[in-house]
Amino acid sequence: MKSTLKISLKANEKIYVNGAVIRTDRKVTLEFLNNVQFLMENHVLQAEDARTPLRQLYFAVQIMLMTPDSADDARRIFAGLLPRLLESFSNERIRAGLKHIDQLVADGQVYEALKEIRALYPLETEIMQQADTDATRALAMAAGE
Helix, strand or coil, X not given: CCCCEEEEECXXXXXXXXXXXXXXXXXXXXXXXXXXXXXXXXXXXXHHHCCXXXXXXXXXXXXXXXXXXXXXXXXXXXXXXXXHHHHHCCCHHHXXXXXXXXXXXXXXXXXXXXXXXXXXXXXXXXXXXXXXXXXXXXXXXXCCC
């Protein structure tokens, strides 16, 4: 028999399960006896926070999980974003992660894809900070400093 998954929620915390939004009125533990696609409230990315390429990808994949009725539209957005990201990033770890994410989404493992994207956030931040530093140096050199 497959092991069960237990998730503890605080009062008024939300969880998104197979497209349903569930909010508890008290502390509770949910036990999933079969495979489910779920997203904890603290992992939900708001549209206004999808400011980086990976966060935009995350948002598209998140829509697949949270609103199954809009999954086809989200898959089209994902399919448009992914090739551009593969083209934009030269970092092999991010590129390999993106290819794995593509496979996970194709296999219907949306939750695992979200975890994989979140794991790449620190590397994306590092790359973007380095790009900002390089741009600042270039501007300083151009200004004769």
